[in-house]
Each structure stands twice: as C-alpha cells, then as structure tokens.
Amino acid sequence: xxxxxxxxxVLLRAGLGRLFADGGHxxxxxxxxxxxxxxxxxxxxxxxxxxxxxxxxxxxxxGARAARELKRLHPSLGxxxxxQHIETTHTIDLISLGGFGYLLKDRVLEVDDFLSAAERVAxxxxxxxxxxxxxxxxxxxxxxxxxxLTDRERTVLQLMAEGLTNTGIAKRLHxxxxxxxxxxxxxxxxLDMPDSEDDHRRVRAVLAHLSATQP
Amino acid sequence: MRRRHTEAVRRLYVTLVPGLLLGxxxxxxxxxxxxxxxxxxxxNTVMYxxxxxxxxxxGALVAARQPGNPIGWLFCVFALLNALMxxxxxxxxxxxxxxxxxxxxxxxxLATTSWLPSGLGWILTFLLFPDGHLPSRRWLPVPWxxxxxxxxxxxxxxxxxxxxxxxxxxxxxxxxxxxxxxxxLSVGMTLFIGALLxxxxxxxxxxxxxxxDERQQLKWFAAAAAYASVALPTxxxxxxxxxxxxxxxxxxxxxxxxxxxxxxxxxxxxDIDVIVDRTVVxxxxxxxxxxxxxxxTLVLGTRLRTGSGWVTAAATLVVAxxxxxLRDRVQDVVDRRFHRARYQAVRRMADFLEALRAGRAAxxxxxxxxxxxxxxxxxxxxxxxxxxxxxxxxxxxxxxxxQDEQRERIDVERAGLPIGRVxxxxxxxxxxxxxxxxxxxxxxxxxxxxxxxxxxxQLAEVQESRxxxxxxxxxxxxxxxxxxxxxxQQRLVSIGLALRHAQxxxxxxxxxxxxRTLDEAIVEVKLAIDELRELAxxxxxxxxxxxxxxxxxxxARRVSVRVEVTAPRERFDRxxxxxxxxxxxxxxxxxxxxxQATSISLSARREDGRLIVTVIDNGxxxxxxxxxSGLSGLSDRVAALGGAxxxxxxxxxxTTLTAELPCGS
Numbered sequence: 001x002x003x004x005x006x007x008x009x010v011l012l013r014a015g016l017g018r019l020f021a022d023g024g025h026x027x028x029x030x031x032x033x034x035x036x037x038x039x040x041x042x043x044x045x046x047x048x049x050x051x052x053x054x055x056x057x058x059x060x061x062x063g064a065r066a067a068r069e070l071k072r073l074h075p076s077l078g079x080x081x082x083x084q085h086i087e088t089t090h091t092i093d094l095i096s097l098g099g100f101g102y103l104l105k106d107r108v109l110e111v112d113d114f115l116s117a118a119e120r121v122a123x124x125x126x127x128x129x130x131x132x133x134x135x136x137x138x139x140x141x142x143x144x145x146x147x148x149l150t151d152r153e154r155t156v157l158q159l160m161a162e163g164l165t166n167t168g169i170a171k172r173l174h175x176x177x178x179x180x181x182x183x184x185x186x187x188x189x190x191l192d193m194p195d196s197e198d199d200h201r202r203v204r205a206v207l208a209h210l211s212a213t214q215p
Numbered sequence: 216m217r218r219r220h221t222e223a224v225r226r227l228y229v230t231l232v233p234g235l236l237l238g239x240x241x242x243x244x245x246x247x248x249x250x251x252x253x254x255x256x257x258x259n260t261v262m263y264x265x266x267x268x269x270x271x272x273x274g275a276l277v278a279a280r281q282p283g284n285p286i287g288w289l290f291c292v293f294a295l296l297n298a299l300m301x302x303x304x305x306x307x308x309x310x311x312x313x314x315x316x317x318x319x320x321x322x323x324x325l326a327t328t329s330w331l332p333s334g335l336g337w338i339l340t341f342l343l344f345p346d347g348h349l350p351s352r353r354w355l356p357v358p359w360x361x362x363x364x365x366x367x368x369x370x371x372x373x374x375x376x377x378x379x380x381x382x383x384x385x386x387x388x389x390x391x392x393x394x395x396x397x398x399x400l401s402v403g404m405t406l407f408i409g410a411l412l413x414x415x416x417x418x419x420x421x422x423x424x425x426x427x428d429e430r431q432q433l434k435w436f437a438a439a440a441a442y443a444s445v446a447l448p449t450x451x452x453x454x455x456x457x458x459x460x461x462x463x464x465x466x467x468x469x470x471x472x473x474x475x476x477x478x479x480x481x482x483x484x485x486d487i488d489v490i491v492d493r494t495v496v497x498x499x500x501x502x503x504x505x506x507x508x509x510x511x512t513l514v515l516g517t518r519l520r521t522g523s524g525w526v527t528a529a530a531t532l533v534v535a536x537x538x539x540x541l542r543d544r545v546q547d548v549v550d551r552r553f554h555r556a557r558y559q560a561v562r563r564m565a566d567f568l569e570a571l572r573a574g575r576a577a578x579x580x581x582x583x584x585x586x587x588x589x590x591x592x593x594x595x596x597x598x599x600x601x602x603x604x605x606x607x608x609x610x611x612x613x614x615x616x617x618q619d620e621q622r623e624r625i626d627v628e629r630a631g632l633p634i635g636r637v638x639x640x641x642x643x644x645x646x647x648x649x650x651x652x653x654x655x656x657x658x659x660x661x662x663x664x665x666x667x668x669x670x671x672x673q674l675a676e677v678q679e680s681r682x683x684x685x686x687x688x689x690x691x692x693x694x695x696x697x698x699x700x701x702x703x704q705q706r707l708v709s710i711g712l713a714l715r716h717a718q719x720x721x722x723x724x725x726x727x728x729x730x731r732t733l734d735e736a737i738v739e740v741k742l743a744i745d746e747l748r749e750l751a752x753x754x755x756x757x758x759x760x761x762x763x764x765x766x767x768x769x770x771a772r773r774v775s776v777r778v779e780v781t782a783p784r785e786r787f788d789r790x791x792x793x794x795x796x797x798x799x800x801x802x803x804x805x806x807x808x809x810x811q812a813t814s815i816s817l818s819a820r821r822e823d824g825r826l827i828v829t830v831i832d833n834g835x836x837x838x839x840x841x842x843x844s845g846l847s848g849l850s851d852r853v854a855a856l857g858g859a860x861x862x863x864x865x866x867x868x869x870t871t872l873t874a875e876l877p878c879g880s
C-alpha cells in the first residue's frame with residue numbers, strides 16, 4: 001500500500017513512517033503541513049493519506065479541512081485523520097463518505113489494529129476510533145432503543161461503528177462469523193434499521209442512527 | 216468682498232438711521248422748548264421734551280441693537296412725530312401768535328391732532344412688545360381696526376368746527392362744515408379706543424402665556440404700565456392741590472419707553488422682581504406710615520390741644536417705632552404673594568425628599584423634579600465620582616461637553632466636597648436663586664443619586680473584571696490543553712512508537728539497532744519530563760513555597776538581563792504573594808521581551824499595610840495595557856485583591872510597573 005504522511009511533529013512523522021515500513025508498506029511522501037497535500041497526492045497517487053488534524057499555521061483543524069478537500073478531489077482515496085482528542089462534529093459526516101478513518105493518535109501503539117484499520121480505509125472501508133463510538137453510545141436516555149440491546153449486541157454495534165466487517169468483529173471477539181451475523185440481524189431488527197450486505201453502507205446506517213439519536 | 220461691503224452698509228444703516236431720527240427728535244425738542252419758553256408752563260415744556268427725547272433714545276438704542284425688532288423703530292418714529300407735531304408745532308403756534316409770525320393755525324392744528332398718532336403708536340407697541348410679533352394670528356384685526364379708527368378719527372377730530380379752545384383765534388381754520396365730523400369722530404374713536412383696549416388686553420394674554428425670558432420682559436413693561444396707571448390718575452386728582460405732583464406724570468411718561476428698552480436689551484442684568492418687590496413694600500409702608508402720622512397728629516392735636524411741636528414729636532415717635540415691625544409684616548405678606556412660585560417650588564422639592572425617604576420615589580428623579588420646577592427641560596444634573604474624577608449623568612454615562620456657552624452651571628457641594636453640577640439655561644438672578652435653594656433642599660437626593668451611580672459603576676467594573684478573570688481562566692485552560700496535547704501527549708505517542716519499533720527490530724534486526732531506538736526513546740522521555748515540569752510551573756509557582764524573596768531571586772536568575780532584587784523575608788497571604796510573583800513575572804517578561812531593557816529593578820516592600828511591588832526597567836517604554844494582554848490580566852488580578860496597578864511608561868523613559876496590594880497590618 002502506498003502511503004503519504006502529513007504530520008508536523010518530526011519525531012511522530014518518523015515514527016509513523018517506520019511503523020508503516022515495518023508493516024511492509026511503502027511511505028511515498030512525508031509532509032510537515034497540509035498545504036502541499038493535494039499536489040503531493042496528485043503526483044504520487046497513493047492508496048492512503050495519513051494526516052494529523054492539527055497542523056500549522058493555526059493548529060486547529062487544518063488536517064480535517066485538507067482531508068475533506070482530498071476526498072472531494074479523489075473520492076476513492078483512503079484518508080486517515082489522526083487526532084489528539086475526541087471530536088465528533090467533523091468526523092461523522094466525513095466518515096459517511098467511505099474510505100475515511102478517524103483515529104486517536106495513541107491507536108498507533110496497537111500496531112496490528114492500527115495497520116488493519118489503515119488497510120480497511122485504503123480499501124474504501126471506514127475506521128472510527130472506539131472512543132468516538134463510545135462517546136456516541138454513552139449518555140443515552142432510558143427510552144432509547146439502544147437500551148433494548150444485549151451487552152453482546154452493543155459490543156457488536158460498537159465494532160460495526162468502528163468500521164469493522166463481520167469477519168473483523170468475529171476475529172476481535174473470538175466468535176464465529178455466523179454468531180456475529182445473528183447478532184447483527186437481531187440488533188438491526190431491534191433498532192428498526194435496514195440491514196445491508198455492503199459493509200460501508202452498514203457503517204453509515206449505524207452512524208446515522210447513532211448521531212441522529214444522540215442526546 | 217461684496218458681502219462684506221453690504222454688511223458694512225447694513226451696520227452703518229442700523230446705527231446711522233436711529234441716530235439720525237434721535238438727532239432730529241432732539242433738534243425738534245430743543246426748538247420746541249425755545250419756542251414755548253415762557254408762553255406756557257415751563258415744567259410741561261421741559262417734561263414733554265424730556266419724555267420725547269427719552270422715547271427716541273430708547274427707540275434708537277433698541278433699533279441699533281436689534282434692527283429686526285420693530286419696537287425700536289416704532290419708538291424712534293413716534294417720538295419724532297410727537298416732537299414735530301406735538302411739541303415743535305405747538306411751540307410754533309404759540310410763538311407765531313405772540314410774535315405775529317405766519318403759520319399760527321397750522322402749528323395749532325398739528326399740535327391739536329398730535330395725540331392721535333401717539334395713540335396709534337401705543338396700540339402697535341402694546342401689540343408687538345416685546346418680540347415684534349403679534350401674540351397670534353387672531354390678533355391681526357386689531358391693528359387694522361386701530362388704523363381704520365385712526366383714519367376716521369383724524370378728520371373727525373381735526374376738521375370739526377367744535378375745535379375752538381385749541382386755537383388762539385377761537386375758531387378752527389381747517390374746519391369743514393360739509394364733513395359729518397361728529398359721526399366720523401364717534402365711529403373712529405370707538406374703533407380706536409377699542410383697538411387700544413384690545414392691544415392692552417393682548418399684553419395681559421401674552422403675559423399669562425409667557426414663560427422664562429419673555430415673562431421677565433413683560434414684567435418690566437407691566438411694572439412701568441402699572442406705575443403709569445397709578446401715577447397718571449393721581450396726578451390728575453392732586454393737580455390742583457400740589458403742583459409738584461406733576462413730577463409723577465413726568466416719570467410715568469418716561470418710564471414706559473425706558474422699561475420697554477430695558478426689557479428688550481437688558482432684562483437679564485436687573486432683577487425686575489426685586490424692584491417690584493421693594494417698590495410695593497416701601498410704597499405700602501410709606502402710605503401706612505403717612506396715614507399713621509396723619510392720624511396721630513389729628514388725634515393728639517384735637518384731644519390734647521397742645522402745641523404742634525409736641526404733637527409732631529409724638530407722631531414721629533409713633534412712626535419711627537412702627538417702621539420696623541410694619542415693614543417686616545408687609546414684606547412677609549408680599550413675599551407670600553409675589554414669591555408664591557418659589558415658595559411652592561421649595562415645598563415641592565421637600566415633598567419629593569419625603570417621598571424619597573418613604574421609598575415612593577427614586578433619587579434619580581431629582582433631575583426631573585429640578586427640570587419641572589425651574590421650567591427648564593434641558594436642565595441636566597451630573598454627579599461627580601471622586602474615584603475616577605469624572606462627571607457622569609444620573610444613569611452613569613460620562614457627561615459630554617460641559618463648556619456649553621448656552622448654559623450656566625452651578626456646582627453642588629456637600630460638606631465642602633463636590634458631589635455634582637447642575638447645567639441650566641442662562642437664567643435671571645431670581646431663577647438662579649430659586650435653583651440654588653432647590654439644589655440646597657434637594658441635596659440629599661443628589662447625594663444619593665451620586666452614590667447609586669458610583670455603586671452601579673463599581674458593580675459594572677467588578678462584573679467586567681470578573682468576566683475577564685473567567686475568560687483569562689478559560690484561555691489559560693485552552694493553552695494548557697494545547698500544551699498537553701501537542702507537547703507531552705505527542706511525545707509519549709512517539710515514545711510508544713519507538714518502543715514498538717524496537718520490539719519489531721528485536722524480531723527482525725540486530726540488538727544494536729533496537730538499543731539505539733530505545734536510547735532515542737529515553738531521550739524523548741527526558742524531554743517529556745522537562746515539558747511536564749515547565750507546564751506544572753505555570754500552574755502554580757512552586758518557588759513561592761519558600762516565600763517571596765527566594766521566588767523573586769529565582770525569577771531574576773531565569774532572565775538574561777541583570778536584575779536587582781529587593782524583597783522582604785516575611786511571609787504574606789498566599790494570594791498576595793502569588794499576585795506579587797505574577798506581577799514580577801509579567802514585569803520581567805515585558806522588560807526583556809518588549810522593552811529591550813538592559814537593567815531591571817524588581818522590588819517588594821511593605822508600606823502602610825500594603826505590599827508595594829515595583830518593576831522598573833530602562834527600556835524603550837511606551838507600554839499600555841491592551842485588553843487581553845498580560846498587563847490587563849494583572850490589573851484584574853490586583854483589583855480582585857482590592858489593590859491597584861499603575862503603569863508609568865513614557866516612550867523612551869523606561870517602564871515602571873507599580874502594584875499596591877493590601878496586606879493587613
């Protein structure tokens with residue numbers, strides 16, 4: 001997988017580069033800011049762009065804006081935004097595009113999960129940080145349909161929202177794919193949501209449901 | 216150029232023409248006096264001459280000062296007419312008859328008719344006084360009626376064969392038998408006198424409607440008219456008793472134009488009310504004393520039948536003893552009658568204070584009460600705030616330009632300290648006296664308003680400063696969040712990455728490679744520890760644990776510039792110490808970063824229960840506390856502790872930052 005990294009902190013940039021290299025990927029460009037991203041992407045044609053959300057000059061949301069711009073120019077490009085903090089407003093609508101990920105930076109220490117999330121995004125799937133999903137799931141009212149889910153179904157829903165496929169969920173939970181499929185069917189019925197074979201559309205539906213019913 | 220030219224011509228015209236008219240009047244009167252001398256009463260001759268000249272003089276003065284006001288011109292023209300027709304013509308008629316000159320009849324005829332234009336002059340004066348306009352459009356028929364009456368009465372009077380006594384020949388040489396002179400005269404005089412009465416009524420109407428300046432002007436005129444209305448009939452009645460009484464008539468006739476002149480030009484300089492007041496009081500007292508004297512003389516003379524010397528002495532004694540109490544009594548009555556407005560105004564103010572005490576009125580309403588009682592809707596009350604040395608209105612808005620030429624001001628003081636100022640329109644002495652007594656009576660309300668305003672301003676200042684402190688706290692938290700996320704957290708992530716990499720290397724590469732990666736990670740750990748330490752120091756100055764003096768020394772050591780430190784060893788309240796420390800920090804930072812100082816003095820000392828912290832540098836100066844800057848934040852911090860922060864930073868003269876913090880005894 002060909003990767004472009006945009007990260008203003010030198011050490012972290014180098015660390016990310018080494019991480020992808022160790023995982024057998026090809027880092028084709030490393031940038032210190034978001035300005036030159038579109039040009040670099042056009043010239044190097046990567047599968048995935050990893051971008052820090054806060055970058056010069058204002059250190060607020062340069063990365064998120066660059067990500068949106070990249071997805072507009074290259075809809076099939078995988079874009080993975082790394083952030084220091086949990087933030088839901090930008091991410092929910094970006095993630096519904098597909099081929100988009102939003103992860104907290106400390107996820108990189110879970111090397112395998114991180115790399116598989118990156119690969120998923122590059123393939124057009126989604127990756128949403130478990131903390132963000134937990135935020136979406138937490139603090140719900142008593143009459144929320146989510147309250148009717150079993151703990152297992154809740155976990156499955158959370159992993160779906162993170163962008164994992166049934167296979168991925170089965171692997172994470174050490175269960176069979178058939179069991180997962182059954183849980184998915186149940187929870188979709190409970191939440192009165194249309195099931196979909198398409199992983200991405202499934203994520204989108206889950207997120208739409210979560211953000212629409214968010215308190 | 217042309218404009219200046221016309222302006223000059225206009226000025227010349229308005230001084231020259233009245234002067235010319237006055238000159239002609241004087242010349243005519245001189246001629247009249249010379250012609251009449253010894254042929255008629257000398258007193259009358261001089262009196263009429265003087266009255267005409269006074270009228271012409273008053274008219275000329277008014278016309279020159281206020282050429283737009285027809286009153287001046289009316290006086291000029293009618294005084295001249297009077298001088299020519301009444302006095303000079305009369306003189307000619309008499310002298311010509313005595314000396315056998317021609318033109319006797321013409322002179323006599325003119326003199327006989329002269330009272331008619333005079334009357335018309337007074338009709339117009341009454342209607343137009345004091346501003347030259349009719350009281351309203353409804354009065355427009357009056358001058359026309361007067362004019363028609365005049366036109367009918369002139370032939371009706373002057374061409375009547377009944378005019379016989381006025382002519383030496385005993386016969387009116389201009390009599391026209393064919394004219395229905397009786398009918399003309401009766402119709403004409405009815406209209407003429409009607410117009411005269413109506414014009415006098417217009418003055419009354421005008422007086423009742425008038426306020427302020429116009430009322431004062433009308434009072435002048437009314438005073439003279441009242442005097443004339445008393446003096447002229449008195450003269451008439453007592454004519455035969457004492458010829459000296461003629462003096463009354465003379466003063467009455469000259470008083471009216473004089474009063475008109477004063478009313479138009481100088482009404483603000485003299486207080487008519489005082490003149491009226493004194494006149495009435497002393498007139499009444501004199502009358503009563505004269506009556507007492509007469510009565511005493513009469514009673515004693517008839518009862519005791521003693522010599523007149525004793526009676527006179529006794530009567531004088533009675534009068535002398537009665538004078539003071541009588542005058543006081545009359546003054547009291549007059550005061551209640553004449554100063555009713557003032558008396559009531561002060562009462563109203565006292566009522567307002569009563570309502571204020573009972574909680575039915577707000578102290579800020581005192582401005583409205585003053586406006587109402589002085590009838591000055593633009594009157595403004597501003598109160599003085601000693602802390603900021605500012606004058607503000609009762610709503611706390613700083614008062615704008617106080618150097619208003621249109622308005623006068625009265626400073627309000629209580630216990631010798633200024634508490635406010637009243638701005639009012641230029642007023643007469645009497646209005647000022649009223650205003651002063653109202654302010655004196657309502658002083659308490661003004662003082663309470665001032666305290667209200669002061670309290671509100673301080674409260675607003677406290678609220679603003681509290682908001683700034685909260686904002687500063689929020690801003691500080693934001694900065695901390697940034698420092699933590701972008702600093703320590705990122706560093707920890709990269710350390711984690713390095714460890715993962717080392718782990719990877721241990722499986723795939725040599726141990727040396729992994730060791731090098733781990734060394735790098737340890738360097739990162741040390742940096743992270745340093746960063747966290749710096750961050751923690753910003754949260755609370757740990758150096759203060761040992762007191763202000765060591766903390767200041769520590770601050771001085773961290774600055775590249777030479778800093779001279781003086782600080783007491785004693786301990787203060789922790790909040791005070793922290794404030795002092797941050798003042799030191801900010802002062803040093805400013806001096807080094809912005810002022811390019813090469814020498815700084817940082818000192819703290821106790822003085823009169825206050826801790827005085829000063830930071831003096833020799834830098835470029837010119838520092839001002841911009842909102843949101845460190846200095847502004849310091850100012851709030853100091854104010855929150857009840858202290859004060861001063862910055863003296865003239866450009867090129869270095870900066871002195873002084874904070875005074877109350878620290879108990």
